[in-house]
Each structure stands twice: as structure tokens, then as C-alpha cells.
Amino acid sequence: MRRVLLLLAAVVLGALLLPANPAAAAGPRCHQEAVKNPDGSITYHLVCTTVVPGDPGSGGGEEDCGQDTANLPYEGAPFCMGGIPCQYTDNIVPLAPPATPAPEGQKWQARYCTDGTKVLVLTGGNQPRPLIVQAQEAFGNLAPPAATVRHSPDTRGIVKLETWFWLDGASFGELHGTSAEGLVAVAVPDSTVWTTGDGGSVTCAGPGQAYSAGATSDCTHTYTRASARYDGTVARNWVVHYEQGGAPITIPGAPVALNANTAWALAVAEAQVLTGGR
């Protein structure tokens, strides 16, 4: 009993002594971005990324000025500006009301910082969505085209003769999907995986090689039994990355692979019943 009590005391003491880990707190990490418009006017946007607990890669290396633990008085998400915690608020008191109405899609807000400054700024109105949400939208806008399956021999396979498989070039190109904010998901063709309908499968780097005399291919299969119909599939696999303003950007948790499956069928005959070649 004494050992149990000692153990419990140690656990409680340990919990009390362990420092709180602010990085483990989930929630948005924000920073302010000033945008210069074509007329020279400046608007402010609050760019937030979601912080995933325990994931040191998330947050995009945002500035940490203690904004997550600062005791800010207003309702806006905290962010860093000039190394001090700040936030936007609709409460502009005691500032003078703006002299001009806010343009459509924007609004006047006060920017309060813990150094005591409070200034009126024109904000972008609709704040950008978290990058992960933008990435999911961009990924969802990747649209693989229909796959056109080719093989040789082109009418039917022949037992004990290599059948070549490939996709038409247009079936397996680079794809782009864009979010409303302009984040681009780029899908780069990687590999194709073919199931041949007789229990076999073959993985090919790229779309496979179109048959021609003297060419070689890693995308072939040799059938050993004739059949009026082998039902096969081809999976096209793309590797996905994301770009913002043309520059690659890492977005933790965003999908990095895209695949699309297409069914096809092929008859395979014994060689002696055939009258022609390829």
C-alpha cells in the first residue's frame, strides 16, 4: 500500500512539475500581411495556418512572439507584428470613424497591439482560409482525364507471347488544380499499375511504352492460358505537390498522391488459331 501511495505521489508531482508545452496547443497561428493594391492603397490580410499538436512541421515557421498566451482584450485571432502580439477588432473606440467607406469586400477594423497602439486599418474582409483547406480544394480540382488503354497485339493477346500495355500520352499528363485563393495542386505522373485479369500484375514507370519493332518495355505481361475475356485494370498514380505564387510550398496533412483506376478487357488466344501477327 505504501508503494502504491508513493507511486501516485510521484505521478502527481511529475504532472505538476512538467512545463506546459504551448506548441502542443492546437489552433491557428497567424501573421499579418500587407498587400499593395494597384492604386497604391494598402490593405491588410490575416494569414493563418493550423497548428497540429505534436507536429513540428506545421505552422510554417510562423513568428512566435507569445501571441498564443498573450492576454489580448478583443475578439480577433492573435498574430505577431514587429515582434509583439496584435489582433484585429471591430471595436474602433476611441479612434475617429473612418473618413471613407470601406471598398466592397473589405472593412475598417482597429489593429490593437500589446504595446498599447490601436490604429484603424483596412482589412481584407474575408480572411484567407487555412492552407490545408485551400490544399484540399485544389486537390479536389485535379481532374484526371479518361484513360485510353492500348496493347499489342492490338486485337487479342497470344498465349506465351508478351503483350505490351501502355496508355495514350494524353491519358497520363501533368494535372493542375487551383483553390479559390490561387493555391495550385500539381500532379506529376509517376507510375501505372496493371492487373492483367489472370491474377498477374505489373508496375510500370510512367504510362508504358508504345509497341514498335526494336523497342523495349517494362510494361508487358505473358499470358499462359487462352480466354475469351480477361478483365484487367490500370491504376494511374500521380505524385502531388503544391505551389503558391509559383513556388513550392509544404502543407502538412495535404494529400500527396492521386490515383485513378480504369477497367479494360482483352481476349487471349492460342497461337495456332491465329492467322496474323501484331
Add this chain to the structure above:
Amino acid sequence: MFRRMRVVITVAAAAAVLAACGGGGDGAEEDAALPPGPATTSAAATPSAAATPGSSVLTSYLGFWDAVIAANKAADPALPGLAAVAADPELSRVRATVSRNKIQKLSLRGEVAHAPKPPTVSGSTATLEDCYDISDWNPVNLSTGKPIEVTDESGTGRYRARYTLRRSGPGWLVVDQKALGGC
């Protein structure tokens, strides 16, 4: 007021216009090998009596920008010079922009580069299309004078717009503009 004096001329008509208005100034040059980015022109704010309609439009247009830059630098939406170069709705638009930045305690410093196409004059109305570059025209904090880090909406700071001018005495007033995207 400081402006780069390089002139890029890719259109023969533009060359004729600029030559007629004598706006090349010292340092003016032709450089067809340069990329089609914005260039600046120098021009007197007041058109000369001998200027062609096209050249006086260009001169007035650049004078308009001089006043816009001055008003933004001074953070003064009521700068008297604005009314001498622009009329509504463009005048109100410019004043609103200056006012907005002033409320945010911002002033714009630097220069704006231009690559205008030859103006089109029809009676007392003229239109001019320009690819202007505001990448070197940036905000500073009015209180501290320190620059504010900004991102250009277009990514490059270059924008194409079509300006409408109305004849006013010997010169022209900029009365409207239509944004045409990046350039």
C-alpha cells in the same frame, strides 16, 4: 520628385509622340532590346503650346501621376495640385486612396514607372493605355518613417489600365480609368 528617365520605345507612333513633346529629356534613349516592361518618361507638367494633341495628353497624364505621387507622399488628399490634373470620378478615387492610407498612418514614397501607348484623341476626349509599375512606390509609417513590408497584389507591381482624359484649356484632366489586369 525623382523619376527614372529611361524611355523604351517599341512603337513608332509612340516615338513620334515623345519626340514631338520633347519629353525625352536628358538620359532618354531608345532601347528596343529591353523587355517590354514599364519605362518612365519625363515630361513637363504643363504642355507646350506647340505640342500635338497626343503629346499634350501624354504630358498631362504624366503630370497627373506627379500629383498623385505628391499627394500620397504628403498623405494629403486635399492637395491642391490634384484638382489641376484630375476631375471626378478619378479625382475622388485618388483622394479616397490617399485618405485611406493616411488613416492607416501610411505614406507612399518612391517612384512609378510607365510604359504608355500612344494616346487616342477624339475631340475633347482622349484615352491612353499604360502599363505602370508601382513596385518602387511603397508605404512608410507616417509616424516613424520606417518602410512597411508589402506584397504587390499582382506579384510584380505592374498593372495595365486605360485612362480617359478630358480636354481642359491647353491641357487635359484625367477623369476616369479602367483596370485591365497585370502586364
